[in-house]
Amino acid sequence: MSILIDQHKRVLVQGITGREGRARTALMREYGTQVVAGCTPGKGGQQVQGVPVFNTVADAARDLGVVDISVVFVPAAGVKDAAIEAIEAGVGLLVLVPDRVPVWDTIEIAAAAKDNGASFVGPNTLGVLSPGKAVVGMIGGRAASARQWFNEPRPGRTVGVVSRSGGMTSSCGYYLSRAGVGLSTLTHVGGDSLVGLRIPDVAELLEADPQTDAIVVFGEIGGSQEEHLARLMECGQITKPVIAYIGGAAATEGTRFSHAGAIIEGGRGTHAAKVKALRKAGARVVESFGDLPEATLSMLS
Numbered sequence: 001m002s003i004l005i006d007q008h009k010r011v012l013v014q015g016i017t018g019r020e021g022r023a024r025t026a027l028m029r030e031y032g033t034q035v036v037a038g039c040t041p042g043k044g045g046q047q048v049q050g051v052p053v054f055n056t057v058a059d060a061a062r063d064l065g066v067v068d069i070s071v072v073f074v075p076a077a078g079v080k081d082a083a084i085e086a087i088e089a090g091v092g093l094l095v096l097v098p099d100r101v102p103v104w105d106t107i108e109i110a111a112a113a114k115d116n117g118a119s120f121v122g123p124n125t126l127g128v129l130s131p132g133k134a135v136v137g138m139i140g141g142r143a144a145s146a147r148q149w150f151n152e153p154r155p156g157r158t159v160g161v162v163s164r165s166g167g168m169t170s171s172c173g174y175y176l177s178r179a180g181v182g183l184s185t186l187t188h189v190g191g192d193s194l195v196g197l198r199i200p201d202v203a204e205l206l207e208a209d210p211q212t213d214a215i216v217v218f219g220e221i222g223g224s225q226e227e228h229l230a231r232l233m234e235c236g237q238i239t240k241p242v243i244a245y246i247g248g249a250a251a252t253e254g255t256r257f258s259h260a261g262a263i264i265e266g267g268r269g270t271h272a273a274k275v276k277a278l279r280k281a282g283a284r285v286v287e288s289f290g291d292l293p294e295a296t297l298s299m300l301s
Helices: 019-031 057-064 076-088 103-116 143-149 166-178 199-208 225-234 271-281 289-300
Strands: 010-014 034-039 051-054 069-072 093-096 119-121 127-130 134-137 158-163 182-188 214-220 242-247
Touching: 010 019, 010 057, 010 076, 019 034, 019 134, 019 143, 034 057, 051 057, 057 076, 069 076, 069 134, 076 093, 076 103, 093 103, 103 119, 143 166, 158 166, 158 199, 166 182, 166 214, 166 289, 182 199, 199 214, 199 225, 214 225, 214 289, 225 242, 225 271, 242 271, 242 289
Parallel strands: 010 034, 010 069, 034 051, 069 093, 093 119, 158 182, 158 214, 214 242
Antiparallel strands: 127 134, 127 182
């Protein structure tokens, strides 16, 4: 199985007529994602790669029926309006790709999602990929690369990957695949300080997926996502093996490590605290990223 996405989910691309929207629509369609519509205000009636374009998400839903997922490729300043438009049109999951989305806008998106029973990944995410099924966003870059890099699920040797880094989401999947591990779903939660689905949320989805045998985490300094995951493990909500690498070991207070959300402030969110919490909860935390595949194989055996 997979979480969040599969080949049956109906996907809409907001900003489909822009450069990124067009390029990533090609990736998604060629990989097997069911892209049923695009949306750009003022561009209704056009087509992009055979996909009909509508002026609004509501127009698309009215003409085509249920839209399960919207992938947003619009400038950061327009993400809030685009996201809330999709939520109010009944879309259940949003993938917010742009970075530099104002934190206050993300707060408003989160409130709208909560009020309407929706959820979102990002902002500042590469998206979600389930090997052999679908991709939403831009993981893999090209469909041919994504097929080559990421193994489909393998009985008894399948993991889900959840990461705070976009590039390392792909790297985790690639090196695990080269080691013979199968992948259920790769999820980049996003690099901002405030995001929708967080590492512990995705871990709970992977816990409930019968095809996922273990959970691989790429964490970073800053925030409390990894500590929250450790608490879920300690209280028995996460029972599957967890293998983790935490980036930013050399960072000191005030240092931002790669992303807006990866910053140590007031002594909180340190590398040492995250490693300690996860190990105490029973996770296998490796010191070197290169050790992740071997550690994962040992936990699956």
